[in-house]
Amino acid sequence: MTATGIPLTPRPQPNPRWAAARRPRVGVVKFSSCDGCQLTMLDLEDELLAITERFEIVEFAEATSNRSHGPFDVLLVEGSISTSDQAEEIVQLRHQATSLVAIGACATSGGIQALRNLGDHDAFRKAVYPNPQWIEALATSKPVSEYVAVDAELYGCPISGRQLLELLTALTVGRRAQLPDEAVCAECKRLGNPCILVTHGVACLGPVTRTGCGALCPSFGRGCYGCFGPRESANTPSLGDWLRTIGYGDDEIAREFAKFNVGAPAFRQMVEDKS
Amino acid sequence: MVNPNQTAYFLPRGDLDLLIQSLRSDDRDVVGPHVRDGALVLDEIESATDLPVGVGALNAPGRSNIVEGDGTRVFDQPPGAMSWKRWTFPPRVTQAVWTDSEGPIPARQIENPPRHITRKAFLGVRACEIAALRIQDKVLMGGPVVDSDYVARRNDNLIVAVECAVAGGTCFCTSMGTGPEVTDGFDLALSELDDGFVIRVGSPAGWLIVEELPVTPATDGQLADARASVSRVRDQMPTTVATEGLPQQLIAAAESPRWQQIAERCLACTNCTLVCPTCFCTSVSQHSDLDGRSASTERSWDSCFTLDFARVAGGNFRPRTADRYRQWLTHKFATWTEQFGSFGCVGCGRCITWCPVGIDVRDELMAIAPPSADPVRIELPIRTPIQEQHRPMPWVPATVIDKRRETADAVTLRFRTDYAPLLAGQPGQFVMASLPAVAAPPISVSRFHEDGFELTIRAAGAATAQICALERGEILSVRGPVGRGWPVEQAIGRDVMVITGGIGLAPLRPLLDWLIAEREHIARIQLSYGARTPADRLYTDELAKLARGGIIEVAETVDRAGPEWLGRVGVVTQVIDRVMCSCDRTVAFICGPERMMQATVDVLHERGVPDERIWVTLERHMDCGVGLCGHCQLGAKFVCKDGPVFSLAELGPAFAIEGL
Numbered sequence: 001m002t003a004t005g006i007p008l009t010p011r012p013q014p015n016p017r018w019a020a021a022r023r024p025r026v027g028v029v030k031f032s033s034c035d036g037c038q039l040t041m042l043d044l045e046d047e048l049l050a051i052t053e054r055f056e057i058v059e060f061a062e063a064t065s066n067r068s069h070g071p072f073d074v075l076l077v078e079g080s081i082s083t084s085d086q087a088e089e090i091v092q093l094r095h096q097a098t099s100l101v102a103i104g105a106c107a108t109s110g111g112i113q114a115l116r117n118l119g120d121h122d123a124f125r126k127a128v129y130p131n132p133q134w135i136e137a138l139a140t141s142k143p144v145s146e147y148v149a150v151d152a153e154l155y156g157c158p159i160s161g162r163q164l165l166e167l168l169t170a171l172t173v174g175r176r177a178q179l180p181d182e183a184v185c186a187e188c189k190r191l192g193n194p195c196i197l198v199t200h201g202v203a204c205l206g207p208v209t210r211t212g213c214g215a216l217c218p219s220f221g222r223g224c225y226g227c228f229g230p231r232e233s234a235n236t237p238s239l240g241d242w243l244r245t246i247g248y249g250d251d252e253i254a255r256e257f258a259k260f261n262v263g264a265p266a267f268r269q270m271v272e273d274k275s
Numbered sequence: 276m277v278n279p280n281q282t283a284y285f286l287p288r289g290d291l292d293l294l295i296q297s298l299r300s301d302d303r304d305v306v307g308p309h310v311r312d313g314a315l316v317l318d319e320i321e322s323a324t325d326l327p328v329g330v331g332a333l334n335a336p337g338r339s340n341i342v343e344g345d346g347t348r349v350f351d352q353p354p355g356a357m358s359w360k361r362w363t364f365p366p367r368v369t370q371a372v373w374t375d376s377e378g379p380i381p382a383r384q385i386e387n388p389p390r391h392i393t394r395k396a397f398l399g400v401r402a403c404e405i406a407a408l409r410i411q412d413k414v415l416m417g418g419p420v421v422d423s424d425y426v427a428r429r430n431d432n433l434i435v436a437v438e439c440a441v442a443g444g445t446c447f448c449t450s451m452g453t454g455p456e457v458t459d460g461f462d463l464a465l466s467e468l469d470d471g472f473v474i475r476v477g478s479p480a481g482w483l484i485v486e487e488l489p490v491t492p493a494t495d496g497q498l499a500d501a502r503a504s505v506s507r508v509r510d511q512m513p514t515t516v517a518t519e520g521l522p523q524q525l526i527a528a529a530e531s532p533r534w535q536q537i538a539e540r541c542l543a544c545t546n547c548t549l550v551c552p553t554c555f556c557t558s559v560s561q562h563s564d565l566d567g568r569s570a571s572t573e574r575s576w577d578s579c580f581t582l583d584f585a586r587v588a589g590g591n592f593r594p595r596t597a598d599r600y601r602q603w604l605t606h607k608f609a610t611w612t613e614q615f616g617s618f619g620c621v622g623c624g625r626c627i628t629w630c631p632v633g634i635d636v637r638d639e640l641m642a643i644a645p646p647s648a649d650p651v652r653i654e655l656p657i658r659t660p661i662q663e664q665h666r667p668m669p670w671v672p673a674t675v676i677d678k679r680r681e682t683a684d685a686v687t688l689r690f691r692t693d694y695a696p697l698l699a700g701q702p703g704q705f706v707m708a709s710l711p712a713v714a715a716p717p718i719s720v721s722r723f724h725e726d727g728f729e730l731t732i733r734a735a736g737a738a739t740a741q742i743c744a745l746e747r748g749e750i751l752s753v754r755g756p757v758g759r760g761w762p763v764e765q766a767i768g769r770d771v772m773v774i775t776g777g778i779g780l781a782p783l784r785p786l787l788d789w790l791i792a793e794r795e796h797i798a799r800i801q802l803s804y805g806a807r808t809p810a811d812r813l814y815t816d817e818l819a820k821l822a823r824g825g826i827i828e829v830a831e832t833v834d835r836a837g838p839e840w841l842g843r844v845g846v847v848t849q850v851i852d853r854v855m856c857s858c859d860r861t862v863a864f865i866c867g868p869e870r871m872m873q874a875t876v877d878v879l880h881e882r883g884v885p886d887e888r889i890w891v892t893l894e895r896h897m898d899c900g901v902g903l904c905g906h907c908q909l910g911a912k913f914v915c916k917d918g919p920v921f922s923l924a925e926l927g928p929a930f931a932i933e934g935l
Contacts, residue, residue, distance in 0.1 A: 189549035190366035194314035194356035207544035242632040
């Protein structure tokens with residue numbers, strides 16, 4: 001048994017990049033986001049104690065006002081980069097973090113606020129604010145990976161607590177975190193849901209969306225709205241063609257993709273093609 | 276009422292619930308068709324009112340709709356959304372559990388933890404579905420290694436078949452020869468008439484059920500009505516897939532442009548494979564608690580349409596959707612016939628109905644392999660006989676007794692074990708090496724000893740890095756030896772060329788050991804060995820000694836030399852070019868990346884070495900090592916059990932086709 005306490009593997013082996021004598025230092029920081037992903041972590045009520053026993057939480061924006069400024073063994077970053085200050089800060093944080101993990105749709109694709117990437121930023125500012133000159137914001141909302149290298153990404157709006165736990169657990173034993181890149185459909189079929197696109201013609205983005213949510217929406221008869229973002233080989237044009245075949249208009253199809261991951265190329269392309 | 280000489284009875288419609296209650300007695304759960312959320316599914320049935328009474332279903336490519344049916348009729352639908360494999364081969368099964376308790380760690384593993392499996396009666400099994408159960412039986416229980424969880428779940432199933440009274444819009448059982456008539460493989464078989472059910476008895480267990488029912492012997496008129504009903508279904512369903520010569524034509528079409536055209540529509544979403552009643556591919560995932568007190572492995576349904584399915588450290592064998600669609604279709608309709616003696620498709624039409632974009636496998640088959648008066652005849656390769664494995668294939672502990680560093684990122688670990696099959700392993704065989712909570716990768720054995728074996732491992736990923744970090748006295752859990760090794764007997768009396776690079780020498784080392792032991796019977800042994808740099812070479816002292824003693828000829832080359840390197844610089848094929856070879860009596864054994872092996876094969880072909888005497892060892896994604904998980908397929912071969920060593924003659928064109 002080592003200091004990190006994994007007695008299971010034949011070779012108890014904590015992540016070799018960590019000093020074995022102490023708990024890994026974990027930080028949770030945020031940029032432009034709603035804090036929902038951080039709340040998902042706080043919602044892991046049954047596991048929070050185990051998490052704090054295995055990790056030293058040195059900074060957690062939603063949970064405590066203490067700030068550590070690093071260094072971090074693992075830094076969880078919520079939110080998109082949408083101001084020039086944020087663009088500088090994320091670079092500073094990257095220098096402080098051994099592993100940087102982007103969490104949630106904002107940090108991995110720009111979030112719902114990336115809708116502005118498709119429009120006229122100045123016009124939006126003028127429409128909303130009486131004194132738009134005081135608004136310091138970049139014209140685009142971008143994922144963390146556009147500014148710094150990331151070691152892992154957790155997708156979703158919000159992220160899945162189960163996946164966050166898998167990431168942390170995998171770090172403690174040194175395994176590759178099991179975050180499959182398959183379609184939502186695979187989990188939907190394992191659950192035994194008949195496809196709602198086939199039975200009811202419900203627009204469902206499950207076939208082009210990354211798994212991880214546990215097929216939550218289709219399990220309740222609602223079409224997947226792609227909050228985990230496009231999976232690998234996401235064939236969005238083919239799904240769009242089929243939706244048109246079964247009676248959806250181009251505007252409706254564009255709106256399906258113009259949501260929390262509109263900044264992801266495979267979804268953005270559909271919005272641009274169908275608008 | 277029941278007479279043993281009589282095999283067909285009539286049950287009035289109003290008494291159907293008595294059949295269900297009779298099935299439910301004896302602690303059996305009854306599973307049957309049920310309408311849920313506007314779709315026909317399979318679910319637990321407690322009474323006849325749970326069945327889809329007066330309900331019809333219209334199926335078309337990418338569409339399935341529940342519609343009003345005919346009055347009080349119960350089974351007037353084509354097969355629904357789910358197949359019975361959900362009960363015989365569940366989506367997720369916990370395979371092994373480790374808990375923090377007494378004893379050495381691998382010994383603490385509990386394989387196939389005891390589970391309560393209730394007895395099941397399957398009510399409403401269609402002819403195509405009986406065929407599907409039999410196909411999965413062949414795959415998962417046909418050996419040489421069986422899936423013990425499947426065996427436990429299939430045990431004691433009571434099959435109550437129903438003969439179809441309607442043909443669905445996506446049905447093609449008549450093409451595949453599986454229906455619509457229910458001919459055997461049932462305990463009871465129902466044919467629905469307007470006023471009740473003709474029940475045929477197919478087994479002693481079926482007799483016990485019928486004896487409890489208020490049945491009357493079926494009249495000739497009732498039997499004729501039942502036959503007429505199923506005969507109408509046959510007439511409604513045109514033969515849409517011409518199966519004559521289909522496997523040969525599909526294999527011949529491996530490089531058809533149509534694959535890419537389908538890929539433009541295919542979502543690679545996995546629906547077709549997961550609704551398929553015969554698809555059996557699975558993955559094993561590792562789970563552990565954050566507090567490190569327990570770990571487990573879980574087997575779950577997987578699909579050849581996912582990217583991870585063919586992933587190996589540092590690469591992927593099927594990166595494109597076209598590759599994955601081709602794998603699926605050719606497996607179902609071509610290579611399956613060679614592996615298991617039947618098609619992997621029963622014509623139930625689920626992959627068509629439940630494809631979210633309505634791709635129709637019937638159309639694709641006819642486009643890729645159109646029926647022809649003169650079907651293309653390609654001889655399917657002869658199936659390689661599989662060595663009888665020891666079943667069950669257990670995981671056993673092996674203790675590290677020595678460790679030697681080979682290169683900056685590779686070590687050789689010597690293990691001791693008293694597990695006899697491991698001590699009797701053959702050169703070229705491998706083991707699955709399990710690190711609980713981390714992974715269980717396949718690793719080639721690099722030497723066999725009287726008291727154990729060696730593994731030479733390069734730290735390529737998380738699991739291999741941790742295996743490399745094992746120290747003397749520590750324990751690894753292994754399954755093996757698995758696979759078919761090098762055909763050492765071919766070396767007798769011949770010139771032997773061993774060609775490899777870098778870590779690829781490891782699986783060839785037991786072969787060299789064997790050749791050296793049999794040196795007097797072998798004409799020449801020539802090792803051509805390439806490496807990235809001089810420091811990336813394995814077993815340098817051993818090889819130098821053998822070369823000095825004139826036992827083997829060693830020709831080495833490196834991609835990048837350092838100041839200390841006085842040898843050749845270049846790729847290994849350049850070294851082979853210089854090797855003097857009596858090529859008409861040469862046998863070649865090769866291990867390396869596929870590109871390197873292809874280039875090597877080209878050189879050997881130029882020099883006249885025939886395919887029958889060129890042997891390669893292949894790398895593929897493997898989760899089980901015993902031919903059950905499906906990941907490692909290459910054409911009709913399971914690389915794990917039919918290989919990993921193959922001759923080029925066995926592989927045929929499969930060796931060179933990209934993404935197969």
